[in-house]
Every structure is written in C-alpha cells, then in structure tokens.
Amino acid sequence: xxxxxxxxxxxxxxxxxxxxxxxxxxxxxxxxxxxxxxxxxxxxxxxxxxxxxxxxxxxxxxxxxxxxxxxxxxxxxxxxxxxxxxxxxxxxxxxxxxxxxxxxxxxxxxxxxxxxxxxxxxxxxxxxxxxxxxxxxxxxxxxxxxxxxxxxxxxxxxxxxxxxxxxxxxxxxxxxxxxxxxxxxxxxxxxxxxxxxxxxxxxxxxxxxxxxxxxxxxxxxxxxxxxxxxxxxxxxxxxxxxxxxxxxxxxxxxxxxxxxxxxxxxxxxxxxxxxxxxxxxxxxxxxxxxxxxxxxxxxxxxxxxxxxxxxxxxxxxxxxxxxxxxxxxxxxxxxxxxxxxxxxxxxxxxxxxxxxxx
Amino acid sequence: xxxxxxxxxxxxxxxxxxxxxxxxxxxxxxxxxxxxxxxxxxxxxxxxxxxxxxxxxxxxxxxxxxxxxxxxxxxxxxxxxxxxxxxxxxxxxxxxxxxxxxxxxxxxxxxxxxxxxxxxxxxxxxxxxxxxxxxxxxxxxxxxxxxxxxxxxxxxxxxxxxxxxxxxxxxxxxxxxxxxxxxxxxxxxxxxxxxxxxxxxxxxxxxxxxxxxxxxxxxxxxxxxxxxxxxxxxxxxxxxxxxxxxxxxxxxxxxxxxxxxxxxxxxxxxxxxxxxxxxxxxxxxxxxxxxxxxxxxxxxxxxxxxxxxxxxxxxxxxxxxxxxxxxxxxxxxxxxxxxxxxxxxxxxxxxxxxxxxx
Numbered sequence: 001x002x003x004x005x006x007x008x009x010x011x012x013x014x015x016x017x018x019x020x021x022x023x024x025x026x027x028x029x030x031x032x033x034x035x036x037x038x039x040x041x042x043x044x045x046x047x048x049x050x051x052x053x054x055x056x057x058x059x060x061x062x063x064x065x066x067x068x069x070x071x072x073x074x075x076x077x078x079x080x081x082x083x084x085x086x087x088x089x090x091x092x093x094x095x096x097x098x099x100x101x102x103x104x105x106x107x108x109x110x111x112x113x114x115x116x117x118x119x120x121x122x123x124x125x126x127x128x129x130x131x132x133x134x135x136x137x138x139x140x141x142x143x144x145x146x147x148x149x150x151x152x153x154x155x156x157x158x159x160x161x162x163x164x165x166x167x168x169x170x171x172x173x174x175x176x177x178x179x180x181x182x183x184x185x186x187x188x189x190x191x192x193x194x195x196x197x198x199x200x201x202x203x204x205x206x207x208x209x210x211x212x213x214x215x216x217x218x219x220x221x222x223x224x225x226x227x228x229x230x231x232x233x234x235x236x237x238x239x240x241x242x243x244x245x246x247x248x249x250x251x252x253x254x255x256x257x258x259x260x261x262x263x264x265x266x267x268x269x270x271x272x273x274x275x276x277x278x279x280x281x282x283x284x285x286x287x288x289x290x291x292x293x294x295x296x297x298x299x300x301x302x303x304x305x306x307x308x309x310x311x312x313x314x315x316x317x318x319x320x321x322x323x324x325x326x327x328x329x330x331x332x333x334x335x336x337x338x339x340x341x342x343x344x345x346x347x348x349x350x351x352x353x354x355x356x357x358x
Numbered sequence: 359x360x361x362x363x364x365x366x367x368x369x370x371x372x373x374x375x376x377x378x379x380x381x382x383x384x385x386x387x388x389x390x391x392x393x394x395x396x397x398x399x400x401x402x403x404x405x406x407x408x409x410x411x412x413x414x415x416x417x418x419x420x421x422x423x424x425x426x427x428x429x430x431x432x433x434x435x436x437x438x439x440x441x442x443x444x445x446x447x448x449x450x451x452x453x454x455x456x457x458x459x460x461x462x463x464x465x466x467x468x469x470x471x472x473x474x475x476x477x478x479x480x481x482x483x484x485x486x487x488x489x490x491x492x493x494x495x496x497x498x499x500x501x502x503x504x505x506x507x508x509x510x511x512x513x514x515x516x517x518x519x520x521x522x523x524x525x526x527x528x529x530x531x532x533x534x535x536x537x538x539x540x541x542x543x544x545x546x547x548x549x550x551x552x553x554x555x556x557x558x559x560x561x562x563x564x565x566x567x568x569x570x571x572x573x574x575x576x577x578x579x580x581x582x583x584x585x586x587x588x589x590x591x592x593x594x595x596x597x598x599x600x601x602x603x604x605x606x607x608x609x610x611x612x613x614x615x616x617x618x619x620x621x622x623x624x625x626x627x628x629x630x631x632x633x634x635x636x637x638x639x640x641x642x643x644x645x646x647x648x649x650x651x652x653x654x655x656x657x658x659x660x661x662x663x664x665x666x667x668x669x670x671x672x673x674x675x676x677x678x679x680x681x682x683x684x685x686x687x688x689x690x691x692x693x694x695x696x697x698x699x700x701x702x703x704x705x706x707x708x709x710x711x712x713x714x715x716x
Contacts, residue, residue: 110468
C-alpha cells in the first residue's frame, strides 16, 4: 500500500513537473506589462497551487453536521487523558492557529512529544499525518493519540470508552452523530467525529483571492515573493491547495539539516517508520497554509523565525543562497497564506458535565 | 483593613439573621396552599439570595468593552508562562464551566497547585479570591498568578511585559483598552483587562427565574430541596446572589473535615494567610453557582460527587444527618444553579501571532 502510493506519487510528480514546465514557457513568452505580469502569476499559480476547497472530504468518513458538532466537543475533552489535562485542543489551541508555540508539545504529565505539533487547519487531505507520516489519516491520528504514552497516555481504548460513557451527556450526542449504531459511544466514533470536525477546518486567505483572479489581494512585495517561491523551486515540494502535505522529502538534500537548524538531536525522520535507508532524514513536506502563525519551525521547532526558516530551506533543499530581498519577499508572500479560521471552530463547546472517580 | 472588614461582615451577618428570622415568621404564618407555598419560597429566596446582576463592577477597574475584549484574549494567552503552556484558560477552561476537573490544578511544568481551581464564573464580587482569600480581587489574582511558582511561574513582571511587547499585535489592543497611557502594555493593565473580562462572567439560571417570580422554573423536587437548603441552615453561609463567597468559615464546625472527606493532607486554610489561630481550618465559603458542573469538591477536590458533598457539609457544618430524601432534593436544587455561559466568553479569541526566542 505504502510503496504503491509512493510510486504513484512519484510518477504523478514527474508528469506534474513536465506540465508545469510547459505552462511556464507558454506563459513567460506572453507576459508584457504589469497587469500581464499579474495575469501570468495568477495563471502559473493555478497550475501549481489551487484555491482551498470548502472542506476535505473522505469516503471513509463522510462529513455530517452532527459528527462535526460532536467532534468539536470531543476536540476539547481533557477528561479522557491519563492526567485529565490533555485534549486535542491542548497541543492544537484554536486561538493560536491550532499550534501550541512549543518546540515540542508536552503531553500528559509533561511528557515531551517526539516532534513539533503541526496545525490541524488544512491538514486532513495530506498524504499522511504527523511529520514522519506514521498516521494514515486524521481519524487514525485522533484515535491513536489516546493511547500514545506521550500524548493522552490512556492505558487502553476501553478505558477511554468507559469515561466517555460515564459522562452521560455524550450518549445523545454520539447517538445523533451515529444514529444506526447500538452502542455509538466508541473510540472509533470518537476518531470519526474528531476527524469530521478537522475535515471542515480550511482557512481561505488572500492567496486564494489572488488565484481566483484578484491581483490586488497580495502586495507587490508578496507577489514578487510568490514569483520567487515558484522560480527558486520551493513549489517543487510545496504545491497544491495546501502548499505542501503531498510528498515525503529528505530534509537536507544538499547538506545535513542540523548544520543549519539549532537541533538538539538528529531525527532520522521517516526511517523510524519504514526502516528503509532511503527514508533516512525524510519528512513529510509540511503544509504552508498559516505558516506565519505557527512558529517555531521544522519538525523539532528548532528555528524561531520564518525568515530564518526560508533561508535555510533554500540553502539545504535547493542549494540556493537567497538574496536578502528574495528572502524578505518570500517571507512576505507566506503571510498571504494566513487565512480566516472557520466561525464554527471559534465557538467553545460546552462539554457534558460529569463526576468521575478520583 | 482585613479586621475591619471581618467585623463589618459579622455585624452585618447578625442583622441579616434577625431580619431573615422575622421575615420567615411572617411568611410562614400566611402560607396556605401550593401556590402560597411557591409564593413563600420566592419571598424567602429574595431575602436570602438575589438574582444575579448583569455584571460584577468595581470602582477600581471600570468595565469597558475594549478592556473586556483584551482581557478575553489575554485569558487564553499561554506564551507568558515559563513553560509556555499555562494560560488562565488552562485551569479555568470555559468548556468545563471554568474548572479543570482536577483535584488540584497543574501549573507550569506540571507543578501541583495548593488547592482545587474554583470557577471564575460569578466569582468577581466575592469577599476575596482563592480558597483561603489570599487575593483581594480578581485583578490581584490575575497579576500574582503570573509570578506564582506553581502557576505561570514567570521570574518577574518585567519578563511578562517583555513577551507581551514582543507579540506586536497586542500593542493596539492595549492602546484601545487603555487609551490615555503612554506605555499601556503592562502587567497591571493585563490584570485590569483580565479582571474586567471576569467581571462580565455571570451565568443566570433557573434559580434566578424562580426568584423573579416564575415558580415553574424549578421542579417540585428542586423546590423542596431549596426549602431544605434554607431550613437546614446551608444559607447561613451560602447566601446572596452568588450563594456564597461573602464569608470565611471554619470547614468542620462540629467535626474535623478530614474525618469525612478523603483528604490526603490537612490544610490549615486561612491560618496560612493570617497566622491567627482562630483562622485554623477556615476557608472562604465558596460560591455555589454552577456547583453541579464543577466536581470534584472542596478545597482539595477530595470528594467526587455533589451528593456526597451535600451530606458531608450538613454533617460537619450543621451537625445534621440529612435524610436520603433531603440530600437528594438539595442536590437537585443545586442543579438549578447551573446557568448560561455568556456568549462572549464562548468565542475563542484569535491571539496575536509572534515569534519568540527559543
């Protein structure tokens, strides 16, 4: 399954590169004045990226309003963690664009997570979840987090179900979301509900407005940055509506990443999952939507600023030394990826009350 | 100041008891049928309690929309704690009626707080803040929490101000809230803004509807429980619009509390603050608004259920063994204190972005 998927993506990636190259050539030869330059940028961008969809559906887990409502509540539920302090919202606080601002998140009993918490906004249509792709979907991520020793740390799925069933108010909410099931309060349905909620979390931004034809949505510097982002080659990995999330790639193609980051340890990346030597130091290409809101940067949060991250990426992934102007413009362009958080996600759900054993 | 306040309260308490006694006698002799009984209950309740006000103002910190807006944002701000995980919302999550469900809250680096986190709803007009009253106001509580080693754990107020000033988006928000100040981004203004936000957090409930004349707002059992709450003497301490929060009282008037609770240690209560032997095992009488939503119970969260807490309180504070029926009715009555969380507090604020030193 994994191998097939990788091959598919590689073949697709090659085709993609050829098409993009051809389109660039055609566009480049027709651009003349300022508005032509805008038109060229917009045309290019539509080939490389795409405006965000209205949600990120899955045939395995259809989005329904009832599931989303339940999932939004469960996202905030901390009583199902071993020290009763960890909820999805702990590492993904909505108020901070669903990141916690830490280098590495702290799970139950302050246990350090292996990697930096990525935002859950615009995250559900990636090739996989987590930095090294060891979770196939947001649903699997939500489920396995419950028993991960550094996350919720619960001893078993059954222990989670026992608590959820003890918080009486959940019975009706699960029943509404999963009406045809005899016992809907299950961990699998927890995962589906949280997943459905996450699948609604898209954050359209000025970048989408530009792609839809509004050339003034970005500043002139941002447009220069966008052109540089494409011309420098960043889009080789950061493409599609999410500006990333569709490929695995070695972090440090030209030089070891730890020569430039301030990493405290060397992370072998996807090699940890596959044990395949070619996956050493390979990570999933992160989604860049809202990247300006989600410092610190990289899998280990080892770099504090976006400007610094941009320079490092060009250096070690593309062997390019950006000029100060290019780096500043690309950084400014990335600000145009900061989007609007959906209203529904900005409502605090009131959770069912309940007395628990001490 | 403290002594004067206590004396004032005691004198006021005596006068209050006499008035209540007289009113009871008058009312009792005129009650005849069911609707008379309702009318009596409503009349009594208006003397002992009172409907919630629309906010809890302070002459020291006038409530303005701009302060409330800023305070709501700062309430969620975790980047001003030493491990960047603690915000006001950490121990007072709005989704759980502003309590964390723990016996004792966990502050920065998982440090255990000395006592159970009380809700911040309907909390700002109490005689003082915290279980032992070592904070005079919500503003003082918010400010001192920043440098309390088990709470936010920051080394100094200056270090907090440095971070807030570094998160550029706050400058305009503080300026709007404190327009006449040259440098409005200060810890004192943090405290005023958070305090102003908290002063808006009142949660009207069916209990208020009853006091305003709607006899059907409570079930018959709840009304029996309300009568029992008054007749048994619970209202001697739990009076006023907040059903508590106005007096200090020894926990365990007739017997040591730890004989009945499952306390792991003996807490000397307000003695810790005053070193006055008469304050040994004395705590502030907690507000009972939303009490059914805020398990576990007592200053150390040592009792899991409200029903159990009711029985213990009658036993050790009033030397009364409640019948099963009385206890159940009082517990049901307390459910009528569960109120509606203000819409504004149910909105997640989007916090200013910002890159911080690692």
